[in-house]
Amino acid sequence: MASAPPIGSRSPGPRIGRAGAVTFGLVGWLFFVEIVSGLLQGYYIPLVSPLARVLGIDDPQFNWFEAAQLLVSAIALPVLAKLGDMIGHKRILLISSALTAAASWWLIFAGDFTSFLLAWALQGFYVVWLPLEVAIIFSRARSTGVANATTRRAAGLLVVALQLGAIIGALLGGRLLDAFGGATMPTLAIPAIGVTLVFFVVLFGVPKTAPEVGRRTLDLGGFALLGLGLLLITSSLTFLRINGVGAWWVWALLAAGLLSFLPFGWYELRRKDPAIDLRVLRTPSMWPVQTTAGLFGISVLGAQVPLSTFVATDPAAGYGFGLSASSVSNLIGAYLLSVIIGAIAFSFVARRTTPRLTLIGAAMLVGVGYLMFIPFHGTVVNVVVNMLVAGLGSGALLAALPAAAAAAAPLGQTGIAAGLTNTTKTIGGSFSSAIFGVALASGAVGAVATAGSLAGYYTVWLICGGTAIVSAVLLVFVPKLAFSDPPLVEERTGTEAP
Incomplete structure (x- = not known):
C-alpha cells in the first residue's frame, strides 16, 4: 500500500496530471474543430463579389445572407446549448456539425438567391461549437479539482485555433478561386470538406459527456418566447442598417422585441426547469x-x-x-x-x-x-x-x-x-x-x-x-x-x- 504524503507537503500530482490529460488529449481534437470554425468565418470574405456575380445580385445585397445567418445563429444557439446539457454535449456537437456540413454542401449547388440564402443561413449552426466544446472540457475536468483552470487554458487554445482558421480561410479563399480559374463550385467544396471532417473527428475523437440527471424536458414555451424576442431585435437592427434611423417602424420593432422579454421573464420564473x-x-x-x-x-x-x-x-x-x-x-x-x-x-x-x-x-x-x-x-x-x-x-x-x-x-x-x-x-x-x-x-x-x-x-x-x-x-x-x-x-x- 502506498504511504501517505508527509504532513505539510502538497497533495500528490494526479489532480494536475489529470487536468493536463484533459487539456492535451481532448483539446487536440477540438483544436481541429475550431480551425474549421475559423475557416468558415474567413474563407468566404474574399468571395463575396464573385458569388454575388454568380447569383446575379449587387454586393450590398449580400448583407441579406449575413443577416439570415445571424438570425438563425441567435435563435438556434441557446436551444442547441440547452439540448447539450439535457442529452449530452457531444451528441449535439455531432448534430450541429452534420447540419453545418449539409448546408455547406448545399451552397455548392445553390444557383439562385433563395436557395443560397437558406443554405447560408443554416450554415450558422456552427456558432454552437465553441460553447459545447467548453462545456465538454469543463465536464471532463470537473473531477480533477482544477476544472476552472483547465477550462481557461483549453478555451485559450481553442480561440487560438479559431483565429488561425480565420487567417487561413481569408488567405485561401481568394487564392483557390484564382487557382480554379474563377470556378465557384470547387472553391466552395473546400469548406464543405472541412466541416464533413469535423463530423468524423467529433464522432471518433471526442468522448461522451453524461447529461445531467433529471433534465429531460425542453421548455418549448420559453424558447418560443425567447426566439420571438431575438427575432424582433435582430430583424429591427438589420432593417435599421438598411433603412436608417428615420424609419419609425424599425424602432417600434426594436421596442417590441425588448418588451417581449417581460412575458418571457414572467413565464421562466414559474418554470421548474426553464429554458x-x-x-x-x-x-x-x-x-x-x-x-x-x-x-x-x-x-x-x-x-x-x-x-x-x-x-x-x-x-x-x-x-x-x-x-x-x-x-x-x-x-x-x-x-x-x-x-x-x-x-x-x-x-x-x-x-x-x-x-x-x-x-x-x-x-x-x-x-x-x-x-x-x-x-x-x-x-x-x-x-x-x-x-x-x-x-x-x-x-x-x-x-x-x-x-x-x-x-x-x-x-x-x-x-x-x-x-x-x-x-x-x-x-x-x-x-x-x-x-x-x-x-x-x-x-x-x-x-x-x-x-x-x-x-x-x-x-x-x-x-x-x-x-x-x-x-x-x-x-x-x-x-x-x-x-x-x-x-x-x-x-x-x-x-x-x-
Whole structure:
C-alpha cells in the first residue's frame, strides 16, 4: 500500500496530471474543430463579389445572407446549448456539425438567391461549437479539482485555433478561386470538406459527456418566447442598417422585441426547469459576465469593417491613408495576431492573479485601445498600436467569457451558460453593425463622395471604448474569487497546503 504524503507537503500530482490529460488529449481534437470554425468565418470574405456575380445580385445585397445567418445563429444557439446539457454535449456537437456540413454542401449547388440564402443561413449552426466544446472540457475536468483552470487554458487554445482558421480561410479563399480559374463550385467544396471532417473527428475523437440527471424536458414555451424576442431585435437592427434611423417602424420593432422579454421573464420564473434560468443569470458571478459579452460584441464584431474603411480611405477626405487591399490585410493580420497572444496569455495571467482581475484588465485593454484612436489616428503606426492593445484584451475576453460562464453555472447548465455569452455577443455585434453603419453613412466628405465623416469614426471609437470601460466597471462587482478553483487541500490534515 502506498504511504501517505508527509504532513505539510502538497497533495500528490494526479489532480494536475489529470487536468493536463484533459487539456492535451481532448483539446487536440477540438483544436481541429475550431480551425474549421475559423475557416468558415474567413474563407468566404474574399468571395463575396464573385458569388454575388454568380447569383446575379449587387454586393450590398449580400448583407441579406449575413443577416439570415445571424438570425438563425441567435435563435438556434441557446436551444442547441440547452439540448447539450439535457442529452449530452457531444451528441449535439455531432448534430450541429452534420447540419453545418449539409448546408455547406448545399451552397455548392445553390444557383439562385433563395436557395443560397437558406443554405447560408443554416450554415450558422456552427456558432454552437465553441460553447459545447467548453462545456465538454469543463465536464471532463470537473473531477480533477482544477476544472476552472483547465477550462481557461483549453478555451485559450481553442480561440487560438479559431483565429488561425480565420487567417487561413481569408488567405485561401481568394487564392483557390484564382487557382480554379474563377470556378465557384470547387472553391466552395473546400469548406464543405472541412466541416464533413469535423463530423468524423467529433464522432471518433471526442468522448461522451453524461447529461445531467433529471433534465429531460425542453421548455418549448420559453424558447418560443425567447426566439420571438431575438427575432424582433435582430430583424429591427438589420432593417435599421438598411433603412436608417428615420424609419419609425424599425424602432417600434426594436421596442417590441425588448418588451417581449417581460412575458418571457414572467413565464421562466414559474418554470421548474426553464429554458434560461433567470435566477442563475442574476447571481453576482453570472450577470456581469453575460453583460460584458453583449458589450464586448459591439467592438469585436462591429469595429473591424470601420477599421478597414478608415485606413483604406483616400487622404483627400481629410483622414485615412489610402492603403491597398493587401496592406489592409496585413493590418488585420497584425490585429488577429495580438488576439491570439491575448487568448494564450489569459490563463497564465489568471493563474498569477485571479480570473476576475484578469477579466477586468482585459476589458480595460479593449477600452483603452479604442479610446486611443480619438487623439491618436494620424499615422499608420498609431492605428497599429491602438489595434494591438485592443486585440490583446479582445483575445483574452474571447477565451475568458465562455469559460467564466461555465465556471459560474450550476451543475447541468454549463452548455447554456457558455452559449449565452455567444448569443449576447452576437446581439451586441448586430447593434454595433447597425449603429456604426448609420454613423459612417453621414454624407460625402471633401473630395471623396463615398467616404463617411470623421465624426462617424469618432462615434465608433467612443462607443467601442466606452462600452469596454463599462464592462470593466461591471466586472468589479463579481466576487473576488469567482471562477477560481478551490485551494489545494491536504487530504490528511484538512488544511490548505503552503
